[in-house]
Amino acid sequence: MPKVISISNQKGGVGKTTTAVNLSACIAQNGIRVLLIDADPQANATTGMGIEARDDGNTVYELLISDKPITECIRKTQIENLDIVTSNINLVAAELELVSLSNRERILRDKIYRLNGFDFADKKYEYVFIDCPPSLGLITVNALNAANAVLIPVQCEYYALEGLSQLLNTIKMVKNSFNPALSIEGYLLTMFDSRLRLANQVEAELRKFFGEKVYTTKVARNVKIGEAPSFGKPITIYDPLCTGAHNYSELALEFIERNKEKK
């Protein structure tokens, strides 16, 4: 059975999509089968993988608001072992349309788990990553409800910790209401600049509060990471030798290693 990991933080621009694209690519490059679900109307994970964010009738929107099975929404990416469910701007409407549905908080979960076991069990994914939008609305609740664990990217700046308490409250709410087994996969320091005192202070605070849940690997601020999405390529394809590619490859190894220990 795959492990489902939701990449969430309601704060915008902290590196959720960058992490979703590059971590799933790096894990797939280790020969492990991964599915990436783009659950953000901005569709940055879709375009970041070099796929046009168009309405082809098989996007995450149809997955959420019609009875279409997930198997019909999965498509291949340029990376072997990595498949994707794409998004596009139509998903904006889903946030409203979901409200009137009786199973509104658990549609994504039901789609992934479809009756007996996983709907896409034949694909043998080991990990499913969900890239969440920067809000705590119904789409994020669906992602948290569908997940075994949450990976939280944190940008080391002044309000980073304050924003986290809101996210942790939502996670607690989802745990109490729908998904008691939901756990924290890890906290990831993104866009890290070791020359900044504030970044080092926030890192120290995070490690004090969350201990080993904070990944040892940090992702440094790196211009190549900012460039790669406009070429529609994960960083390890765009510039395999840059610091960003090195950081995400290291993160993938740490992620894989930690999950071996958990098993």
Ligand SMILES: Nc1ncnc2c1ncn2[C@@H]1O[C@H](COP(=O)(O)OP(=O)(O)OP(=O)(O)O)[C@@H](O)[C@H]1O
């Ligand atoms: N390590 C990094 N170094 C430099 N730029 C980065 C890095 N990580 C992310 N960025 C850039 O920062 C911006 C925000 O990153 P990203 O889109 O991953 O954040 P997000 O949390 O998904 O944003 P949103 O909340 O809007 O979905 C993007 O332009 C991205 O290319």
Ligand SMILES: [Mg+2]
């Ligand atoms: Mg994003």
